[in-house]
Amino acid sequence: QVQLVESGGGLVQAGGSLRLSCAGAGGTFTERNVAWFRRPPGQEREFVAGINWSGVSTRYEDSLKDRFTISRDNAKNTVSLQMNGLKPEDTAVYYCAVGPQIIVPIVVSAASYPIWGQGTQVTVSS
Secondary structure, three states: OOOEEEOEEEEOOOOOOOOEEEEOOOOOOOOOOOOEEEEEEOOOOEEEEEOOOOOEEEEEEEHHHHEEEEEEEEOOOEEEEEOOOOHHHHHHHEEEEEEEOOOOOOOOHHOOEEEOOOOOOEEEEE
16 A cells, blocks of 8 residues: 655745645555645644646635645656745644545545545744
8 A cells, every 4th residue: 555755844934835745655646636634733634635646637725725736746656735825824734645546526525535644744933
């Protein structure tokens, strides 16, 4: 089973940018939807963005779509999340998640993603 490794998190000032990366190890997720979720301090996990297996279709949480961009490179077995104009409320642990091995729409429910990474911390200072 593929394992996911997130990277790219860190501390950034408000207005700055970060690019998160999710890499597959021990397998491939090139035929699966991939999504990013986040868990802000003391809050529930929430959907951030998703991309279908081919990269043609994307979906975003409405409040983030103007600042965040999800993309994938199936040749490298990676998915990225470009985050611009970061705000303190974007502070969270960000998780990469892979969907099932069937062609399905991009969904926002965490329960629909069977494989998860360990997460990477993003902290935005004011």
